[in-house]
Amino acid sequence: MQKILVTGGAGYIGSHTCVELLNKGYEVVVVDNLSNSHPESLDRVQKICSKPLTFHKIDILDTEALEQVFKQHQFYAVIHFAGLKAVGESSEIPLTYYENNVAGTIKLCQMMQAHQVKNLVFSSSATVYGNPASLPIAEDFPLSATNPYGRSKLMVEDILRDHYQADNRWNIALLRYFNPVGAHESGLIGEDPNGIPNNLMPYISQVAIGKRKQLNVFGNDYNTHDGTGVRDYIHVVDLAKGHVKAIEKMADKPGCQAYNLGVGNGYSVLDMVEAFARISGKPVPYQITDRRSGDIDACYANPTLAKQTLNWETTKTLEDMIYDTWRWQQQNPEGYTSK
Numbered sequence: 369m370q371k372i373l374v375t376g377g378a379g380y381i382g383s384h385t386c387v388e389l390l391n392k393g394y395e396v397v398v399v400d401n402l403s404n405s406h407p408e409s410l411d412r413v414q415k416i417c418s419k420p421l422t423f424h425k426i427d428i429l430d431t432e433a434l435e436q437v438f439k440q441h442q443f444y445a446v447i448h449f450a451g452l453k454a455v456g457e458s459s460e461i462p463l464t465y466y467e468n469n470v471a472g473t474i475k476l477c478q479m480m481q482a483h484q485v486k487n488l489v490f491s492s493s494a495t496v497y498g499n500p501a502s503l504p505i506a507e508d509f510p511l512s513a514t515n516p517y518g519r520s521k522l523m524v525e526d527i528l529r530d531h532y533q534a535d536n537r538w539n540i541a542l543l544r545y546f547n548p549v550g551a552h553e554s555g556l557i558g559e560d561p562n563g564i565p566n567n568l569m570p571y572i573s574q575v576a577i578g579k580r581k582q583l584n585v586f587g588n589d590y591n592t593h594d595g596t597g598v599r600d601y602i603h604v605v606d607l608a609k610g611h612v613k614a615i616e617k618m619a620d621k622p623g624c625q626a627y628n629l630g631v632g633n634g635y636s637v638l639d640m641v642e643a644f645a646r647i648s649g650k651p652v653p654y655q656i657t658d659r660r661s662g663d664i665d666a667c668y669a670n671p672t673l674a675k676q677t678l679n680w681e682t683t684k685t686l687e688d689m690i691y692d693t694w695r696w697q698q699q700n701p702e703g704y705t706s707k
Contacts, residue, residue, distance in 0.1 A: 371395040371441055372615065373485075375428055375476065376449030377421075378405035380559045381491065381548055383413050384608040385447060387557070390417040392612055397441050399434070400450065401427040404562055406704035412556040428472045431479070438483045445487035445615050446480060448473065451520070454566045455495070455662065458517035469520035470527070477531060486538045487618040488528070489611055494546045494600070494630070494667055496522045503634075504670035507544070507626045514662040525626070532624035539622055541614035546600035546630030546669050548607050550689040551696035558696030559604075560703030568640060569601070569689070573697040576650040583652060585637050587659035592666055598634035600668035603684035603692070606631075613678040622677075630669025631682050647690045 372389055376382045377398030382405070389396050390413070398410060398421060410423050422441075426433035428450050451469040452458070458465045473490070480488065495518030496511050513519040528540050549569040551558030565571040574580045588595035610629045635643075645652045675681045700706045 369393060369395050370444035371397060373437070373441070373443045373446045374398050374449065375446065376400055376405070376451065376491075378402060378407060378409050378423075379449055380405075381545070381604060381607060382449040383409040383557045384552060384604045385449075385611045386410070386413045386421060387416055387552060388605070388608045388612045389615075390419045390421065394615070396421040397437070397443070398423045399426050399428065399437055401425065404452070406560060408704040409557050409560070416552065416554055416556055428476050429467070431475055434475065434479050438479055438485070443483070443485045445489065445618055446476065446485060447489040447491070447611055447615070448476060449491045451491070453517065455515050455517045456566065456660070458515055458520070462516040465516050465520050466523075470523050473524045474527065477528075486535075487615070488538065489541045489543060489614045490524065490528060492525055492542045492544045492626070493518065493521045494544050494628070494669065496525060496544060497667070499664045500667065503666060504632060504668050505628065506670045507628055507673055514664070529624055536623065538624065539618045540624040541617065541622070542624070542626040543610060543614060544626055544628050545607060546602050546628070546667070548604045549601045550603040550605065550684065550692040552605060553692055553695075555695040555699040558693070558700065560700070568637060569693050572641060572644045572652055573693050575652050576644060576648050576694070577697050577701060579701070581653070583641065583654040584657045585654050586657055586663060588656045589659075590665040592636055594636050594638050596637035597663055598636045598666035598668065600630040600632070600634050601640070601686065601689060602629060602631050602682060603689050606682040606684050610674065610678065610680050613674075613680040617678055625677070627674040627678060628669040628671050629674060629680075630671050632669055632671050634666055634668035635686065643686055644690050644694070647687060648694045
């Protein structure tokens, strides 16, 4: 049974990926500093799967603690989620983002190198495409970034490509996520943002349940069908399954390859608001406010490469995304601290 290290495994995408790994028979070891996640998520992962996982509360920047984990376990591969992820915040504290996201990944790779673990799945982002010249976005598009968060992901990708050039015994999957939404169908795990949500879906669901008064829609003068930004929303369970497919692909020695994980079409902010109100039966009041700097008109994936190479494709609909988000929100109105 192969053992997988999941950094940041208590987080939103990490916890859903742990479920898919356990369900596929992998042994799972999680390291997480719990800075933006809750240990309850891992208890619930084990409940969903009726299988145990191992958890170490450490920060990947803590080399000594990380070394102990690598000494204790023989890993087949590492899935690396641990990092900071708020676009707005990254402009306020860029050094913290570069330290966590870039230096943290370098330390992790040095540890993998020292312990002869050469299979890595990296949690990247569609932000590495900057403002794309055309749509849908393919993996060979030019790369750039419009904020420190995106630049940190792009820097890590560049570092990992250089590292592979130097030692091609490594297998590295760079998974570029579009916009993950939804929750596990059990309603036991989902997105539990600290404070005010940065992402659209948890914000909408908090408005629908009455936790927040209204949604701010940042700009309605974009070049889209209704003037609001269009994004490719992908169900987090489909996304999690993409990581398992990337691990399975390691057996073929695929080298260093980027893959888009997206649905392949986009919905606007107002499309999402309307669909959520319809499915939840709750009003979602909103007001139009100024654009945010760095936001682009539209962004959606061409997911063909992942389909052809990883044998992966999305199965969940927009309705699934909303039903599952709403179920999670109703069952856990205060996230993982709900009693």
